Amino acid sequence: MKDLKKISGIAILLIVLLRLSIGWQLLYEGLWKIDTLSSNRPWTAAGYLKNAKGPFRDHFRNMTGDPNDMNWLDADKVKAKWSSWEQRFLNHFPNITDAQKSKLHQMVSGSDSFAAELSALPPGVEIRGSLGKAIQFDPKRKRLIVKGDQHLTPAEKYRLQSMVPVTKEANGKLSGGTKLDQDFYTAVEKVYARSARLSYIEKMQASLRGNPEVAGHVDKKQEGTIDGKRIGELEQYQIALERYEKKLKEADQDFKRDHLDKIWAEIQEMRASLVNPIRAMEDDMKTEAYKLLTPEQLAAGPIPPENTEMHRINMMTIAALTILGILLLIGLGTRIAAIAAAGMLLSFYLVMPPWPGVPAAPGPEHSFIVNKNLIEVIALLAIACLPTGSWFGIDRMFYRFFNKNKNS
Structure with missing residues (x-):
C-alpha cells in the first residue's frame, strides 16, 4: 500500500504541466476578453447562452434577459435604450459644449423644431389648414418653424413655394417676385431641408413601424377579411419562434431534432435580417456621436456599458477566467482554484451538453457525452x-512554513 502512494517524478512533472496548461488557457481567455472591452464589439457570452441546448436550455437562455432579441424589435424599448445612452454620453463627458449637446440631441432624438429666418410673411401669404399644422410663422422670433415631430413633405414644400411668384432657374438663382417673396421661397427651402433630416430614433421607428414589409399592413377597406391584413416579417418571426418552441418540446426522435435544427437556422436568418439593421443604426449613431468630440474630450475613454444582468455575467466570467488562471499558474490556493475552475467549466459544458437526445452544438467538434470542457473538468478535479x-x-x-511550525 505504501508503494501505491508513491508518485514518480515524471508523473509529478506531467501533472504540474497539466495544471499550468489549463491555468494558461484560462488566463489567456480572460485577457483576450478584457482586450475586447475597449473595442467596438466587446466580448459577450450572450450568443453562447442564447444558443443553449438540452435540459437547461431555458435557464441559460433566460440569463441573457432577451434570448430572442425581441427588445431590438420593440421601437419603444429601443428608443428608451438610445435615449438612456444619450444621457450617459453627456454624463461621461461633462465638459461637452452646448453646441455639441444640441448636435447630439438632434442626431439621436431629433430637434424640438426646425426653423429658418424670415423677417415677415409676404403679402397675401397665409399658412393655415393642413399646412398650418405642419409649419408656422413666428413674427416675434421672425422664423418659419416646423415642429420637431413633423417633417415637411415635398408636396407641402411645393404648396408653400407656390404661394409666391418666384421661380428657381437652372443655375440656382431666383427670379420673379419681391425680395420678401424670394426670402420666403428660400426660407421654405431651408426649413424643408432641415426637417428632412431624420434622427436615429426616427429612422429606427420608421424601420420597425413604418415599413409594411416589417410591421405588416392592415387595409381598413378590407379589414376583417382574409385580404385585410398583411403579416409583416416581425410577426412572421414571432410565429416561427412559437412554432419552434412547441415542436421542440414534442421532438422525441433524431430526425425530428435534425429537422428542428434546420428550422432554427432559418429562424436565426430571420432574426438577423430584422435585428442587424437596428444594431447597425446603433453602431452608426455611436460612431457619429464620438466624432462630435475633441481629442481632449476623447481622452476620457469610451462610455462604460450599461449595468445589465448580461453585463454582470460577462464581467464575472472574465474575472473568473483571469483570476483562476493566475491562481493555477502560480500555484496559490491550488485545490480551491481547481475546484472553482471545474465548476465554471462544468457550467460551460451544461450549456450545450453532448447528451443523447440533445441537438449537436454548432462547430467542427463532434462529441458524445464527453467533450473538451468535460475533460478539463475531470482534469481539474484530479488536480x-x-x-x-x-x-x-x-x-x-x-506548506513548508506550516510544517516547520508544526515540527517545532
Missing part, C-alpha cells in the same frame, strides 16, 4: 485531489 501547488507553486512556501 484538486493532488498537492500540485506544494510540488510547484506558492503553496509550497505555505
Whole structure:
C-alpha cells in the first residue's frame, strides 16, 4: 500500500504541466476578453447562452434577459435604450459644449423644431389648414418653424413655394417676385431641408413601424377579411419562434431534432435580417456621436456599458477566467482554484451538453457525452485531489512554513 502512494517524478512533472496548461488557457481567455472591452464589439457570452441546448436550455437562455432579441424589435424599448445612452454620453463627458449637446440631441432624438429666418410673411401669404399644422410663422422670433415631430413633405414644400411668384432657374438663382417673396421661397427651402433630416430614433421607428414589409399592413377597406391584413416579417418571426418552441418540446426522435435544427437556422436568418439593421443604426449613431468630440474630450475613454444582468455575467466570467488562471499558474490556493475552475467549466459544458437526445452544438467538434470542457473538468478535479501547488507553486512556501511550525 505504501508503494501505491508513491508518485514518480515524471508523473509529478506531467501533472504540474497539466495544471499550468489549463491555468494558461484560462488566463489567456480572460485577457483576450478584457482586450475586447475597449473595442467596438466587446466580448459577450450572450450568443453562447442564447444558443443553449438540452435540459437547461431555458435557464441559460433566460440569463441573457432577451434570448430572442425581441427588445431590438420593440421601437419603444429601443428608443428608451438610445435615449438612456444619450444621457450617459453627456454624463461621461461633462465638459461637452452646448453646441455639441444640441448636435447630439438632434442626431439621436431629433430637434424640438426646425426653423429658418424670415423677417415677415409676404403679402397675401397665409399658412393655415393642413399646412398650418405642419409649419408656422413666428413674427416675434421672425422664423418659419416646423415642429420637431413633423417633417415637411415635398408636396407641402411645393404648396408653400407656390404661394409666391418666384421661380428657381437652372443655375440656382431666383427670379420673379419681391425680395420678401424670394426670402420666403428660400426660407421654405431651408426649413424643408432641415426637417428632412431624420434622427436615429426616427429612422429606427420608421424601420420597425413604418415599413409594411416589417410591421405588416392592415387595409381598413378590407379589414376583417382574409385580404385585410398583411403579416409583416416581425410577426412572421414571432410565429416561427412559437412554432419552434412547441415542436421542440414534442421532438422525441433524431430526425425530428435534425429537422428542428434546420428550422432554427432559418429562424436565426430571420432574426438577423430584422435585428442587424437596428444594431447597425446603433453602431452608426455611436460612431457619429464620438466624432462630435475633441481629442481632449476623447481622452476620457469610451462610455462604460450599461449595468445589465448580461453585463454582470460577462464581467464575472472574465474575472473568473483571469483570476483562476493566475491562481493555477502560480500555484496559490491550488485545490480551491481547481475546484472553482471545474465548476465554471462544468457550467460551460451544461450549456450545450453532448447528451443523447440533445441537438449537436454548432462547430467542427463532434462529441458524445464527453467533450473538451468535460475533460478539463475531470482534469481539474484530479488536480484538486493532488498537492500540485506544494510540488510547484506558492503553496509550497505555505506548506513548508506550516510544517516547520508544526515540527517545532
